[in-house]
Structures are given as structure tokens and as C-alpha cells.
Amino acid sequence: MFEKVALVGIGLIGSSLARAIRQNHLAGHVAISTRSPETLKRAEQLGLGDSYTTDAAEAVRDADLVIVSVPVGASEAVAKQIAPALKPGAILTDVGSTKLSVIAQMQPHVPAGVHFIPGHPLAGTEDSGPDSGFADLFRNRWCIFTPLPGTDPAALERLSEFWRRCGANIDTMDADHHDRTLAIVSHLPHIIAYNIVGTADDLQTVTKQEVIKYSASGFRDFTRLAASDPTMWRDVCLHNKDAILEMLARFSEDLASLQRAIRWGDGEKLFDLFTRTRAIRRSIIEAGQDIDAPNFGRQVAEQPAKP
Amino acid sequence: MFEKVALVGIGLIGSSLARAIRQNHLAGHVAISTRSPETLKRAEQLGLGDSYTTDAAEAVRDADLVIVSVPVGASEAVAKQIAPALKPGAILTDVGSTKLSVIAQMQPHVPAGVHFIPGHPLAGTEDSGPDSGFADLFRNRWCIFTPLPGTDPAALERLSEFWRRCGANIDTMDADHHDRTLAIVSHLPHIIAYNIVGTADDLQTVTKQEVIKYSASGFRDFTRLAASDPTMWRDVCLHNKDAILEMLARFSEDLASLQRAIRWGDGEKLFDLFTRTRAIRRSIIEAGQDIDAPNFGRQVAEQPAKP
Ligand SMILES: NC(=O)c1ccc[n+]([C@@H]2O[C@H](COP(=O)([O-])OP(=O)(O)OC[C@H]3O[C@@H](n4cnc5c(N)ncnc54)[C@H](OP(=O)(O)O)[C@@H]3O)[C@@H](O)[C@H]2O)c1
Ligand SMILES: NC(=O)c1ccc[n+]([C@@H]2O[C@H](COP(=O)([O-])OP(=O)(O)OC[C@H]3O[C@@H](n4cnc5c(N)ncnc54)[C@H](OP(=O)(O)O)[C@@H]3O)[C@@H](O)[C@H]2O)c1
Known part of the structure; x- marks a missing residue:
């Protein structure tokens, strides 16, 4: 060519x-x-x-x-x-x-x-x-x-x-739309993943060994993203600052409201959010952007790990 | 038996x-x-x-x-x-x-x-x-x-x-330690995943179709957790409230500090956090709690999806 x-x-x-x-x-x-x-x-x-x-x-x-x-x-x-x-x-x-x-x-x-x-x-x-x-x-x-x-x-x-x-x-x-779109589908997920892994790393009541040992219950899904290249991601944060800060602000606002629902025992609100998010997962699978294997797609690969 | x-x-x-x-x-x-x-x-x-x-x-x-x-x-x-x-x-x-x-x-x-x-x-x-x-x-x-x-x-x-x-x-x-441990390794990850998927769902500048189309860049890793059973997770939130609120508070505090680093262009701080979190990933793989396949473990399964 x-x-x-x-x-x-x-x-x-x-x-x-x-x-x-x-x-x-x-x-x-x-x-x-x-x-x-x-x-x-x-x-x-x-x-x-x-x-x-x-x-x-x-x-x-x-x-x-x-x-x-x-x-x-x-x-x-x-x-x-x-x-x-x-x-x-x-x-x-x-x-x-x-x-x-x-x-x-x-x-x-x-x-x-x-x-x-x-x-x-x-x-x-x-x-x-x-x-x-x-x-x-x-x-x-x-x-x-x-x-x-x-x-x-x-x-x-x-x-x-x-x-x-x-x-x-x-x-x-256009470049502006690209940067906003990527801020939500890629940059925010990576930043959140880095953050939660950092939070877990800092805990004193739960040891790092326990976090690692029991990570299959959800935590490990974040650790892959949080193992991405630090230089690349530092640069992404510094160079898509505006769109990322906008998405972070929305995320934090939503999280504050979710936190309030937990604090006040608002089961209905929790149930509604937890139901709504399922639809997106289905659409992603229908769009061929992920596989629908159970156990978070790791079933087969994991079996041989049995000692 | x-x-x-x-x-x-x-x-x-x-x-x-x-x-x-x-x-x-x-x-x-x-x-x-x-x-x-x-x-x-x-x-x-x-x-x-x-x-x-x-x-x-x-x-x-x-x-x-x-x-x-x-x-x-x-x-x-x-x-x-x-x-x-x-x-x-x-x-x-x-x-x-x-x-x-x-x-x-x-x-x-x-x-x-x-x-x-x-x-x-x-x-x-x-x-x-x-x-x-x-x-x-x-x-x-x-x-x-x-x-x-x-x-x-x-x-x-x-x-x-x-x-x-x-x-x-x-x-x-003991039960108290169980509840704190699970709050960080399982409950917080699920809540964060539900929250980020909810945030994306609410955006106006980026359409739902775009989020789905480009989800492989990071977002989809959260959608699996956010597709979990709403009744079960509502109950978990209501019944492990104290430990979850504690972890959420720490997470939010850390996120605020990360947000500040992005706003002020503190590349060194970002680089340090993004480097530290890699070690946990390595330990999880060494502990046999996840597989080390590239492309987030989905390489092989995805290929046949080519239209
Ligand atoms: N990784 C992903 O998931 C991904 C996906 C899509 C797009 N991207 C983008 O692709 C680009 C490269 O990412 P990558 O994953 O290929 O990175 P990588 O594997 O870390 O490779 C980086 C390359 O850039 C060079 N480099 C690093 N710092 C440099 C500097 N200050 N001046 C000049 N050259 C420098 C490195 O050279 P030396 O090794 O010789 O120092 C190396 O050749 C980034 O812009 C990233 O945003 C990455
Ligand atoms: N799913 C996980 O990833 C997971 C992992 C570890 C532990 N757990 C725990 O395991 C337990 C069950 O979870 P699961 O995933 O097996 O749930 P599931 O597949 O939704 O099944 C729930 C079972 O509980 C019954 N049930 C639902 N609401 C009830 C109520 N108000 N009163 C009496 N029975 C009721 C259902 O009966 P009907 O269908 O007849 O209504 C069904 O038999 C939960 O406590 C959960 O925290 C779940």
C-alpha cells in the first residue's frame, strides 16, 4: 500500500x-x-x-x-x-x-x-x-x-x-466529541479503577493479603485496568483534563446520591438503579462488544488453577 | 455425608x-x-x-x-x-x-x-x-x-x-471482620460499577449507542458487575450499611484528591498512584486469583465476533 x-x-x-x-x-x-x-x-x-x-x-x-x-x-x-x-x-x-x-x-x-x-x-x-x-x-x-x-x-x-x-x-x-466520548468509555473507568485499588491498598482494617486472597468477588475486575501503563495514563489525565473532570464531577454527584440512599435505607432507589444498569450490559453483548460467558467470562480459564 | x-x-x-x-x-x-x-x-x-x-x-x-x-x-x-x-x-x-x-x-x-x-x-x-x-x-x-x-x-x-x-x-x-473485608473486595466494587454505568446512562453529550459501541475501551469491565441481581445487591447495601459507608467515604476522599491532582496537573502524583496499583495486580495473578491473558483475558473469545 x-x-x-x-x-x-x-x-x-x-x-x-x-x-x-x-x-x-x-x-x-x-x-x-x-x-x-x-x-x-x-x-x-x-x-x-x-x-x-x-x-x-x-x-x-x-x-x-x-x-x-x-x-x-x-x-x-x-x-x-x-x-x-x-x-x-x-x-x-x-x-x-x-x-x-x-x-x-x-x-x-x-x-x-x-x-x-x-x-x-x-x-x-x-x-x-x-x-x-x-x-x-x-x-x-x-x-x-x-x-x-x-x-x-x-x-x-x-x-x-x-x-x-x-x-x-x-x-x-470531531476531536471534541472524541475526547468526551473517550472520557466516559475509557478514561473514567481507568481512573476509577486506579482509585479503588489505591483505596484498598491503603486500608488498615483489611490487610493487603486478604484483599488479594478474596479479590475474585469483584475487586479483581478493576485490577486489570489499574495495571495499565502509568506514563500513558498520566498523560491522558493531563491532556484530556476538561472532559475527564466533567465526567468525574457527574460520577461523584451520582455516587453521593447513591451513598445517601444507602445511609437512609432507600431500598427502592437502590433497586431502581441496579435494575437500570442491567439493560446496558445486555446491549453490549448484543452489540458483540463482550462475551456472555458466566462467572465473568473466566470460568474455563480458571479451572486449571486448582492446586 | x-x-x-x-x-x-x-x-x-x-x-x-x-x-x-x-x-x-x-x-x-x-x-x-x-x-x-x-x-x-x-x-x-x-x-x-x-x-x-x-x-x-x-x-x-x-x-x-x-x-x-x-x-x-x-x-x-x-x-x-x-x-x-x-x-x-x-x-x-x-x-x-x-x-x-x-x-x-x-x-x-x-x-x-x-x-x-x-x-x-x-x-x-x-x-x-x-x-x-x-x-x-x-x-x-x-x-x-x-x-x-x-x-x-x-x-x-x-x-x-x-x-x-x-x-x-x-x-x-469473625462476622465483623467478614463484613468489612467483603465491603472492600466485593460490595464497593459492585456499587462503584453500578454507579459508573448509571452515570454513563444519564449522559446527554455522549449517546447510549456510543457508550455501547466503544465500551471495549474499559467501560465494559464494569458492566458485568453492574448486571448482577438487583434484589441481592439492594439487600447487601441495606444490610452491610456501616462497613459499606466507611469504604465509600474513603473511596470518595481518595477520588477527591485524585481529582485535584488532575485539575492542578500534578503529573507526579498521578504517576505514583498509577504505579503503586500495578503491584496489587501482580500479587493477584501470583495468588492464582486471576489469569494473565493479555487484552483483559478476552482475546481468544472475541476473535470469532468479527462480522
Ligand atoms: N496501550 C493502550 O491500551 C492504548 C490504546 C490506544 C491508544 N494508545 C495510545 O498509543 C500511544 C502509545 O501507547 P503504547 O501503549 O504503545 O505505549 P508504550 O508501549 O509504553 O510505548 C511507548 C513508545 O513511546 C516512546 N516514548 C515514551 N515516552 C516518550 C517521550 N517522552 N518522547 C518520545 N518517545 C517516547 C517509547 O520509547 P522508549 O521505549 O524508547 O522510551 C515507546 O516507543 C499513547 O499515546 C497511547 O495514548 C494506547
Ligand atoms: N449471586 C452471587 O454472586 C452470590 C454469591 C455469594 C453469596 N450470595 C448470596 O446467596 C444468597 C442467594 O443468592 P442467589 O444468587 O442464589 O439468588 P437468586 O438466584 O436470586 O435466588 C434467590 C432465592 O431466594 C428466594 N427468595 C427471594 N426473595 C425471597 C424472600 N423475600 N423470601 C424468601 N425467599 C426469597 C428465591 O425464591 P423465588 O424465586 O421462589 O422467589 C430464590 O429461591 C443471597 O443471600 C446472596 O447474598 C450470592
Whole structure:
């Protein structure tokens, strides 16, 4: 599809892209660049690309497609670094979990003639680094573009086709709406998960050993999210601040009202909320976004753990 | 092990017990009782026991072991109903998710000579009713007893052996400690999950369809817990009020501080919390309480959903 693709950043997302490009024959040459010599060496050992450099500008030279996959807080520095080396007509995109901030950081540096199309594949795991990627990460997942006014439709279609060949389904929306939507479906859940695990960690009346031992009763469902990469999530919190604070305010308000219902023994109110939330679960399963295995989908996998 | 076991309540837990008793040959006769004729009929169609009645007193007559598996708020009414029919020397136990309240509701009605041993198997799914049970539900899960002072050690050992043969591992602690522990490992996670799903449901800027469509980015992990039985969870909230309110207060305090860190852009504080919580996840996996599959353990199951 492309003669040369440059991947700037080769962690979970970048290395999954490298593997998907290889598997689906999407590029003649894959140039890999990452900040640290250690990560670069690991990428080379894994054979993820065709050329390797810690100099991002060198990697993007002559590339038809440049994909930046670094923590969102590093977007501006990377944009500055690569801007002078970008080829006219090239497509520049990213995979960052927040979009308004990435656009504000990168767009001013993009030279005329380069098609900058911000993107975000909704696919991830709790792992990070080049070893954690896999070619199927994007399969049947959404990739959201938040194109700027005046974006070349042909460039957008070419990038969309690239992601479709990586297995993704394409959506477009404006960056502001993206950031609010992700604040509720992804950022708030992660923040709440980090928070509850932190609360449990601080308790004195119940020991950490007990929390771990009995975690299957609900707690462990939060620990996966709370094991996600700290750098990435710090940057998400700092760079989608407004939408996150808005969702947090609503969540806290609702929680205060739930707390009051518990305090005053308002069983009817509790019952109503607990009933309403079931419908969403059903819709998620109908939409194919989760499986309906009992025991929280862990039944089969757990049996062998029996000592 | 027992000549006659009576199961009062035949939902997820009761029917799983019925199946485990059958599979492991733990009783000569299983008497089943439930409140409604519909559920009773379904239990009979499923062939879960040897005799069926809506009269709990009739079911427990001559039973050596009586297991009450109803929502915790119904404990007192059931205790009153069955007390006069309990056989001297019988073991009476329950499976309720809260213990101080169940003890307060049941103990005053237990006749002398009957061994009342409160219990709680930490095993469940988001489903309910007699169809949802399965014999392996308790396998490799904890069953916690909160014995009262003066409990007959022989009766406790006999009941423990019964649960071990159902696959469970046994623990004992006092009821107060049980209620606090469960408040953090189970009750708070469920309440938070119900709350976040409720918050998302109420949003106007992001539609319900969008929440469902993009739920795989974190949100869906909460929807399983938030699909649990409303009656059971209403009762848990009402009957473990003090411990739950205490945990909620701590959680809210921590969340306020996290919110402040986001508002003021305190990246260091965010990074520290997000790093600390990872350790707990590792311990849970080491303790065999969850699996370490990437993509939140759903990788394999999800692939076939591709349209
Ligand atoms: N993980 C997910 O679930 C997920 C899902 C969707 C989107 N995203 C987005 O994808 C992007 C990358 O995430 P990831 O999970 O692939 O991260 P990752 O596995 O931690 O990899 C991060 C990559 O960025 C580089 N990097 C880190 N800090 C940098 C800095 N200050 N300047 C320049 N390069 C830096 C790293 O280089 P070195 O190792 O050489 O330092 C590495 O190559 C983030 O913007 C994230 O928001 C993540
Ligand atoms: N589900 C879990 O994850 C889980 C885990 C551990 C412990 N527990 C505890 O186990 C107990 C039962 O839960 P479950 O999941 O088995 O519930 P379930 O599937 O909903 O079954 C409830 C049973 O209790 C009966 N019942 C409901 N309300 C009653 C009332 N007011 N008076 C008398 N009987 C009543 C029902 O009878 P009818 O259908 O005939 O009305 C049914 O037989 C609860 O105390 C719960 O806290 C549950």
C-alpha cells in the first residue's frame, strides 16, 4: 500500500502496527524509530522493521506514511523533531488516546503539503513495550479519525484503507466529541479503577493479603485496568483534563446520591438503579462488544488453577 | 455425608449446591423449598432434588443439614418460618453475602440443640435463578464461616467437610471482620460499577449507542458487575450499611484528591498512584486469583465476533 512507512514509537501500539503491516503486506519498507537505544535494540531483535534509528527525523525522511505512537504528552516534541524531514504529500497520523491536545501540540509544526490526520485505535491491553504487541490487536476494533477542516478526502480514504487492512473498523468524529466520548468509555473507568485499588491498598482494617486472597468477588475486575501503563495514563489525565473532570464531577454527584440512599435505607432507589444498569450490559453483548460467558467470562480459564 | 439436606432458596447458589450435592454424593435425600410456585416448578423440571415444596418448614423437617440461600433481607422471615420444624442436632447454615445482619436476624429464632453456623461462599456470577447454577461454582473458591462463640467444633468440621467436597477452601473469621473485608473486595466494587454505568446512562453529550459501541475501551469491565441481581445487591447495601459507608467515604476522599491532582496537573502524583496499583495486580495473578491473558483475558473469545 505504501512504499515506506515510518513508525515513531514502537511500544504496544507501534509494534502491533509493525506486525500488522508485515502480516498484511502493507509497506515496502518499515522504518522504526524510538527514543531509547534499549527499546530500539529490542525492536531490532524482534525483527519488527527494515531500518532502525533513534533519530525520528531520519526515520520519517521519504516516508509516505508516518505513524506517531508515543504517550500523548510527547506529541509536540516529536512533531518538532520530525517536521523538517517530512516529505511533501506524506500522510502523518498518530494513535494517541486524546485528540484535542494532540492536535494542538502537533498541527502548528506540520509543514504545508503534509496531510495530518489525527487517529485513535480503540484497542489496547494492560501491557506495554515492543514485546507486548501482536498483529491482531486491531482486529474488529474501532479506529476513530478526527480529521481537521480541509482534510484531503483521498488521503483520509488511503489511511482508512490502511487501518481496515490492519483489521480495524473506521469511524470519524470531531476531536471534541472524541475526547468526551473517550472520557466516559475509557478514561473514567481507568481512573476509577486506579482509585479503588489505591483505596484498598491503603486500608488498615483489611490487610493487603486478604484483599488479594478474596479479590475474585469483584475487586479483581478493576485490577486489570489499574495495571495499565502509568506514563500513558498520566498523560491522558493531563491532556484530556476538561472532559475527564466533567465526567468525574457527574460520577461523584451520582455516587453521593447513591451513598445517601444507602445511609437512609432507600431500598427502592437502590433497586431502581441496579435494575437500570442491567439493560446496558445486555446491549453490549448484543452489540458483540463482550462475551456472555458466566462467572465473568473466566470460568474455563480458571479451572486449571486448582492446586 | 448427610441423610437429608434441605435447601431453602434454589436460585444461583441454592441450585449450584443441589448440583454439587448430587455430583459428589453428599446426601441421601435433598429437599427443595422456594417461595414461589414458578421457581419450585422449574427446580423440579431441572430435577435438582428429591422432594419439592413451597413450605420451608416442611422441607427442613428431619433434615440433618439446612442451607438457607435467599437474599439476606429475607433471613429473619425464613428463620421464623423454619425454626419450629428444625430437628435437634441439625446444622443450620446460610450463604448470605453479609454476616452480622444475618446473624442478628436468624440467631434469636434458632432453637437450642440446633447448630447455627453462618457461612458465605465467595463464588457467584452475574446470573440468578435455578437455571444459572452449576456444580463447579464453588470449586477452588473460598467459603468463609463466621462461627458464633460456643460453636460445636464437630459440627463446624462436618460442615467444613461438606463444603470441601463441594470444591471450596475453608476460612473462618469473625462476622465483623467478614463484613468489612467483603465491603472492600466485593460490595464497593459492585456499587462503584453500578454507579459508573448509571452515570454513563444519564449522559446527554455522549449517546447510549456510543457508550455501547466503544465500551471495549474499559467501560465494559464494569458492566458485568453492574448486571448482577438487583434484589441481592439492594439487600447487601441495606444490610452491610456501616462497613459499606466507611469504604465509600474513603473511596470518595481518595477520588477527591485524585481529582485535584488532575485539575492542578500534578503529573507526579498521578504517576505514583498509577504505579503503586500495578503491584496489587501482580500479587493477584501470583495468588492464582486471576489469569494473565493479555487484552483483559478476552482475546481468544472475541476473535470469532468479527462480522
Ligand atoms: N496501550 C493502550 O491500551 C492504548 C490504546 C490506544 C491508544 N494508545 C495510545 O498509543 C500511544 C502509545 O501507547 P503504547 O501503549 O504503545 O505505549 P508504550 O508501549 O509504553 O510505548 C511507548 C513508545 O513511546 C516512546 N516514548 C515514551 N515516552 C516518550 C517521550 N517522552 N518522547 C518520545 N518517545 C517516547 C517509547 O520509547 P522508549 O521505549 O524508547 O522510551 C515507546 O516507543 C499513547 O499515546 C497511547 O495514548 C494506547
Ligand atoms: N449471586 C452471587 O454472586 C452470590 C454469591 C455469594 C453469596 N450470595 C448470596 O446467596 C444468597 C442467594 O443468592 P442467589 O444468587 O442464589 O439468588 P437468586 O438466584 O436470586 O435466588 C434467590 C432465592 O431466594 C428466594 N427468595 C427471594 N426473595 C425471597 C424472600 N423475600 N423470601 C424468601 N425467599 C426469597 C428465591 O425464591 P423465588 O424465586 O421462589 O422467589 C430464590 O429461591 C443471597 O443471600 C446472596 O447474598 C450470592
